[in-house]
Amino acid sequence: MASISVFGIGKLGLPLAASLANKGYQVIGVDLNQNVIQAVNEGRSPHYEPGLAELIKSARGHLSATEDYHYALQNSDISFIVVPTPSEPDGSFSTRYVEISAEQIATSLKDRHNFHVVVLTSTVLPGATEGVVKPLLEKISGRKCGEDFGLCYNPEFIALGSVIRDFTHPDVVLIGESDSKSGELLAEIYRNVCENEPPIVRTTIYNAELAKISLNALITMKITFANTIAEICERMPGGDVDTVSRMLGFDSRIGRKYLSGGLAYGGPCFPRDNKAFASFARRVGCQARLSLATDEVNQEQVERIVRLIEQELDGVKDKNIAILGLTYKPNTDVVEESAPVKIASSLKQKGARVSVYDPAGMGNAKLALGERIKYAGSVEECLTDAQLCILATPWEEFKKLKPEDFTTRMKKPVLLDCWRLYNRSEFSKKLEYMAIGLGPRC
Ligand SMILES: NC(=O)c1ccc[n+]([C@@H]2O[C@H](COP(=O)([O-])OP(=O)(O)OC[C@H]3O[C@@H](n4cnc5c(N)ncnc54)[C@H](O)[C@@H]3O)[C@@H](O)[C@H]2O)c1
Numbered sequence: 001m002a003s004i005s006v007f008g009i010g011k012l013g014l015p016l017a018a019s020l021a022n023k024g025y026q027v028i029g030v031d032l033n034q035n036v037i038q039a040v041n042e043g044r045s046p047h048y049e050p051g052l053a054e055l056i057k058s059a060r061g062h063l064s065a066t067e068d069y070h071y072a073l074q075n076s077d078i079s080f081i082v083v084p085t086p087s088e089p090d091g092s093f094s095t096r097y098v099e100i101s102a103e104q105i106a107t108s109l110k111d112r113h114n115f116h117v118v119v120l121t122s123t124v125l126p127g128a129t130e131g132v133v134k135p136l137l138e139k140i141s142g143r144k145c146g147e148d149f150g151l152c153y154n155p156e157f158i159a160l161g162s163v164i165r166d167f168t169h170p171d172v173v174l175i176g177e178s179d180s181k182s183g184e185l186l187a188e189i190y191r192n193v194c195e196n197e198p199p200i201v202r203t204t205i206y207n208a209e210l211a212k213i214s215l216n217a218l219i220t221m222k223i224t225f226a227n228t229i230a231e232i233c234e235r236m237p238g239g240d241v242d243t244v245s246r247m248l249g250f251d252s253r254i255g256r257k258y259l260s261g262g263l264a265y266g267g268p269c270f271p272r273d274n275k276a277f278a279s280f281a282r283r284v285g286c287q288a289r290l291s292l293a294t295d296e297v298n299q300e301q302v303e304r305i306v307r308l309i310e311q312e313l314d315g316v317k318d319k320n321i322a323i324l325g326l327t328y329k330p331n332t333d334v335v336e337e338s339a340p341v342k343i344a345s346s347l348k349q350k351g352a353r354v355s356v357y358d359p360a361g362m363g364n365a366k367l368a369l370g371e372r373i374k375y376a377g378s379v380e381e382c383l384t385d386a387q388l389c390i391l392a393t394p395w396e397e398f399k400k401l402k403p404e405d406f407t408t409r410m411k412k413p414v415l416l417d418c419w420r421l422y423n424r425s426e427f428s429k430k431l432e433y434m435a436i437g438l439g440p441r442c
Contacts, residue, residue: 001025002189005072005079007101009036009065011047011268011334012121012156013082015163018052021059023193028072029065030104040065048333048360051164069101073108078117078185080154081105081133085122087272091279092125095132102133106140109149117150117182123273125280126209129153129176150182153205155212160267161331168193173200176208213280216273217291222258223265224294227301230261230437239439242420261437262419263339263392264301266328271298271337302342305390305418305436309347312414312434313388317351320411322386324379325393326358326365333360340392341368348372357382359397383409394419403430 001024006017009029014036021027031037039046043060045053056063066072073079083097098120105118118137120129134145145151153176158166173190177183183202190200203211226245233239241261249256265271274291281288306316313319328338335341338361348354348369355374358365362375376382379398383389383406391398399421407413413431415422420435427433 002077002185003075004028004189005030005069005076007031007069007072007079007081007105008083008097008122009040010082010084011049011160012158012163013080014040014045014047015049015052015055015158016080016082016121016156016167018055018059018063019164019167019193020189021063022055025062025189026075027059027063028075029063030067030069030072030101031065032067034067037065037067049163050161050331055164069104070108073105073116074112076116077114078119078189079105080119080121082121085124087275091272091275092283093123093128093272093276095124095128098122098124098128098133099136102136103140106137109137109141109143115149115181117152117185119152119154119186121154121156123155123212123269123276124153124209125213125276125283126206129205129209130178134178146179146182150185151178151205152176152182152186153208153212154186155208157212157215159329160334161329169196170194170198173198174208174211175200175202176205177202178205210280213273213277216270217277217288217294219258220265220270220274220298221290221294223270224297226259226261227264228297231304233261233437233439236439237442239437241437260419262394263305263436264298264342266337266339266342267332267334268336271295302339302346305339305343305416306346306350308434309388309390309416310350312416316347319352319388320386321347321352321354322376322382322389322410323354323356324358324382324389324391324398325395326356327361327393330393330395331360333364335361335364335368338393340390341365343390343392344369344373355382355384355386358393359395379405380409386410387412388414388416391415391417391419391421394421403427407431 003026005028006013007030009031017027017029036046043057045056081101083101085093175183175186187200230241233241245259248254278288278291323344326335326340344354355376357376407430415433417435
């Protein structure tokens, strides 16, 4: 079995490393962050991700972490690069961390004489793997790509909160390859790791790079279209976004996923991948007008929710508003580009007294929102004395709430249910129930 090194054991790299180790590969994670290295070597998870702690524990003996990239390279046949690629002001991705990893790998490749495969997994713009990574590897190592070492671009289509399942049960595996030997080696790893026999698409590196950002750009359009249907439904007597989306989802050309209709999309991938798609299109002389419009409509969603609340409360200054859920989706602690955090920030700026609660994202939310927010330790504390509650992230914990949980603690129980978690008939009897995507009752 091949030995593997993973450069960057963050939110994506560590679940990937632990999943490979659990399938019997000897995996060495390379990172700069001492806390991450120490946690992995002690068999703990440094990240919030369902199932990751258990996976790391059961991978002991197969998974280790180090700062020593030279050691990792000398003890592996394949290296994955999964380091950050931060967004630049024009929407493109920076490759500065990828370049550091590539330089480190190339320095070690100089001393190696057997074939090594370098796999770039970080999200990059088309052209980066062959235009930036390959020349660096060749120049520093003095070796030739496709002959002395192989190079693949292999993006992951995972979602935070279900990374481990998504990695072992992907809809598709995408491999952009410099040569067929490298592509085959990587495909073999996926055949061992995947539990669902997915199609494995092997293509040029350029096509794989474009496919990765195109997919996320397309999903953001789908989400945004559903959000527009939700807004239309709110203006129609009896309008119901779930009924409309369900119908659309039956059509095999469309499918049901990402058509819920609710708050704006967020997180570390969708917003920036969509902007990167538009940026890349511009670079090659095309206008990705759909992507630009998607981004614009998505940003307007936050203002739309704030306007709705202002109308309902006749202004928000000095009003007590509770927000349940801060992460951009359930089962993660990530609040990056999260609609609930943007709503909280806007309400705070307009003078509202905002109290918030999230099952996992409070630490990150504090960093994002700072002072003048009440960080509650429970749903009950968050709701106490509130005049309006926004159910902003559909966590399991919130699905169990009953009308009484709101009415007994809130000053004036108005609930804005952004994901239609609750039964409207039941809740409307006890409190003022508003929902995104539902029109007035006929
Ligand atoms: N998180 C996701 O949901 C997701 C999904 C698909 C693609 N991606 C892409 O994967 C890449 C990594 O994302 P992430 O979310 O895991 O980032 P992250 O910030 O969670 O983790 C990156 C890790 O790389 C480490 N690192 C930085 N420079 C390094 C270096 N020179 N050598 C070794 N380690 C280094 C950091 O210390 C950190 O632990 C990005 O390009 C991202 O766009 C992420």
